[in-house]
Amino acid sequence: MKTYNRMELMISVAARILEDGRIVAVGTGAPCAAAMLAQKIHAPNLIMMFEAGGVAPILPTMPVSVGDSRTFYKALMATSMRDVMASTARGMVDYSFLGGAQIDAYGNLNSTMIGHDYDRPKVRMPGSGGANDLATNCWKILVLTLHDKRRFVEKVDFITSPGYLNGPQAREQAGLPPGTGPYKVITDLGIMGYDPLTCRMRIESIHPGMTVEQIKQNTGFEIGIADDLIETKPPTDLELEILREQVDPLRYLIGR
Amino acid sequence: MKVLQEGIGPLFTDPDPDNARQFFHKKSRALVNKLMTVHDAVKKFVHDGDYLAVGGFGGVRVPTAVLHEIVRQGRKNLGFAGHTATHDNQILAAGECFDRCDAAYIVGLEARGLSPQSRRYFESGKVKVSEWTNAGLYWRYQAAALGVPFIPARSMLGTDTLKYSGAKVVECPFTGKTLVLFPALYPDIAVVHVHEADIYGNARIRGTTIADQTLVRAAKRVIVSTERIISTEEIRNNPDLTKIPYFTVDAVCEVPYGGYPSNMAYLYFSDEVHIQQWLESEKDPVEHQKFIDKYIRNTKDFNEYLQLCGGLDRMVELERIERLIPEPDRFVEDLEAQP
Numbered sequence: 001m002k003t004y005n006r007m008e009l010m011i012s013v014a015a016r017i018l019e020d021g022r023i024v025a026v027g028t029g030a031p032c033a034a035a036m037l038a039q040k041i042h043a044p045n046l047i048m049m050f051e052a053g054g055v056a057p058i059l060p061t062m063p064v065s066v067g068d069s070r071t072f073y074k075a076l077m078a079t080s081m082r083d084v085m086a087s088t089a090r091g092m093v094d095y096s097f098l099g100g101a102q103i104d105a106y107g108n109l110n111s112t113m114i115g116h117d118y119d120r121p122k123v124r125m126p127g128s129g130g131a132n133d134l135a136t137n138c139w140k141i142l143v144l145t146l147h148d149k150r151r152f153v154e155k156v157d158f159i160t161s162p163g164y165l166n167g168p169q170a171r172e173q174a175g176l177p178p179g180t181g182p183y184k185v186i187t188d189l190g191i192m193g194y195d196p197l198t199c200r201m202r203i204e205s206i207h208p209g210m211t212v213e214q215i216k217q218n219t220g221f222e223i224g225i226a227d228d229l230i231e232t233k234p235p236t237d238l239e240l241e242i243l244r245e246q247v248d249p250l251r252y253l254i255g256r
Numbered sequence: 257m258k259v260l261q262e263g264i265g266p267l268f269t270d271p272d273p274d275n276a277r278q279f280f281h282k283k284s285r286a287l288v289n290k291l292m293t294v295h296d297a298v299k300k301f302v303h304d305g306d307y308l309a310v311g312g313f314g315g316v317r318v319p320t321a322v323l324h325e326i327v328r329q330g331r332k333n334l335g336f337a338g339h340t341a342t343h344d345n346q347i348l349a350a351g352e353c354f355d356r357c358d359a360a361y362i363v364g365l366e367a368r369g370l371s372p373q374s375r376r377y378f379e380s381g382k383v384k385v386s387e388w389t390n391a392g393l394y395w396r397y398q399a400a401a402l403g404v405p406f407i408p409a410r411s412m413l414g415t416d417t418l419k420y421s422g423a424k425v426v427e428c429p430f431t432g433k434t435l436v437l438f439p440a441l442y443p444d445i446a447v448v449h450v451h452e453a454d455i456y457g458n459a460r461i462r463g464t465t466i467a468d469q470t471l472v473r474a475a476k477r478v479i480v481s482t483e484r485i486i487s488t489e490e491i492r493n494n495p496d497l498t499k500i501p502y503f504t505v506d507a508v509c510e511v512p513y514g515g516y517p518s519n520m521a522y523l524y525f526s527d528e529v530h531i532q533q534w535l536e537s538e539k540d541p542v543e544h545q546k547f548i549d550k551y552i553r554n555t556k557d558f559n560e561y562l563q564l565c566g567g568l569d570r571m572v573e574l575e576r577i578e579r580l581i582p583e584p585d586r587f588v589e590d591l592e593a594q595p
Contacts, residue, residue: 028366051391052316052340052464052466053463053464053465064315064528065314065316065342065366065367065519065526066313066314066340067313067314067315067316067340067519068314068315068316068525069521072521078464078465080464080469081390081391081394085394108415112387112416112417118420119381121378121379123375124362124363125370126364126370127359127360127361127362127363127389128361128388128389128392128417129340129364129389129390130389131389132392132417133389133390133391133411136410136412137411159417160415160417162414165414170414171414174413175413175434
């Protein structure tokens with residue numbers, strides 16, 4: 001079996017979660033690589049959508065922008081933001097990958113600001129972009145990120161995109177579409193899901209060589225453990241081969 | 257409808273459709289030649305204090321030539337629609353051209369990281385900000401283009417994004433669902449870069465159109481910069497390709513490579529090297545202003561900027577990258593490798 005690095009592991013694991021015949025709204029970077037890998041292994045009919053309007057491209061290389069011409073290379077349609085965002089709003093988009101500088105136990109994401117004075121932020125970040133829209137309307141939200149305490153915090157400084165807000169029924173009470181919400185968080189240490197009763201993040205799978213203790217130490221909130229905790233299967237030779245030779249040959253991501 | 261919740265963010269523009277109708281009632285419908293220089297278009301149609309919206313997306317189809325001219329002419333106190341704003345945000349922040357912003361996506365350059373100058377500008381307190389989302393700002397353009405005061409959607413519910421926006425939350429009179437009302441946004445001026453246009457402003461965009469078709473219908477005035485001018489005969493032969501109708505447009509500027517260093521679908525890819533130079537220059541504010549002097553303030557027009565960036569040789573290279581044609585040296589090796 002081949003050796004692998006943490007990005008290769010994370011991308012391979014994320015790819016396995018994406019089912020064939022579904023639609024995933026992706027951006028640039030690792031999520032895009034995960035969707036490409038899934039298409040080349042088990043999900044040839046997984047459809048990628050980009051919020052600028054690219055629908056079902058056959059990506060020749062990794063895009064650098066969510067709107068660049070790779071995002072509609074040999075696509076089925078080059079359309080508009082309205083078309084893609086409306087598709088998510090009427091329930092046609094199954095997954096989206098989102099990220100942020102902070103995530104809390106309920107999967108709420110912050111990509112707007114660090115600090116507590118809105119008018120004078122310590123660090124101003126981009127804001128929602130399309131993330132809030134996708135977190136509102138896509139059925140299952142995935143997060144692909146490195147695991148550290150500064151990112152996994154008890155309380156995010158700003159809720160840019162909704163997770164389960166402050167617990168069970170909170171999304172529904174706020175008026176968000178029923179049945180939507182955070183699904184999995186894939187890090188370099190493990191795979192987290194959410195407890196159906198409490199809506200809090202919990203460890204569901206531990207990557208080879210990692211421990212529950214390590215995850216706890218790198219998480220800034222009390223994190224639960226699933227009863228049926230398993231060990232993540234390492235990337236297969238096939239996954240690594242396709243990832244290295246076809247998905248990211250220039251090692252933009254897996255070289256990090 | 258009872259308002260259940262409202263954001264504390266300011267509204268920078270008037271959402272009243274009848275006020276907008278008064279404006280559009282008087283807007284010229286004449287088929288007249290609107291071809292002019294970028295200098296004249298900015299001078300005539302972009303005023304201090306105007307609310308500006310920019311077409312394209314991130315590093316894609318950014319109307320760079322017109323934005324440079326806005327900096328060169330020293331426009332100030334603009335309102336700015338931070339919709340998928342990346343290089344446009346960078347340019348306007350370099351010139352400190354705006355003082356209020358509807359922020360859906362600002363400060364960042366997607367996978368390339370954050371712009372230090374844009375960050376400094378927003379963190380300085382010099383810019384009044386209202387939060388939105390990309391779809392949310394799109395719905396705002398859509399409401400304006402439709403001539404209604406708002407569009408209901410579900411984005412932003414439950415979040416701080418809603419709290420710091422200018423939106424209002426109501427109960428749907430049909431279903432009882434909770435809805436966010438996105439107020440119409442009528443920009444004073446929109447700037448869009450396109451592939452082809454005629455002298456009247458009928459324009460074609462290839463690839464994804466992002467929000468541009470709606471944006472030009474929401475804006476009171478529109479400057480279109482185009483890679484090339486085509487005849488009206490050609491427009492009339494393929495009316496299904498027209499994405500922007502002439503009567504929305506006030507000025508047409510012919511600027512080949514006018515979207516550089518952003519990506520223009522099927523023509524040229526983004527110049528990632530030059531964008532990195534921008535980001536590098538922004539680390540030090542003094543160095544950055546020298547950079548802006550060199551590339552924008554002390555150049556007389558966009559062509560001079562293109563020359564500084566490598567001129568036609570560089571453009572040809574970006575065309576090759578866009579069309580996925582292998583590099584010349586590798587090409588020769590490949591040929592030699594064949595039996």
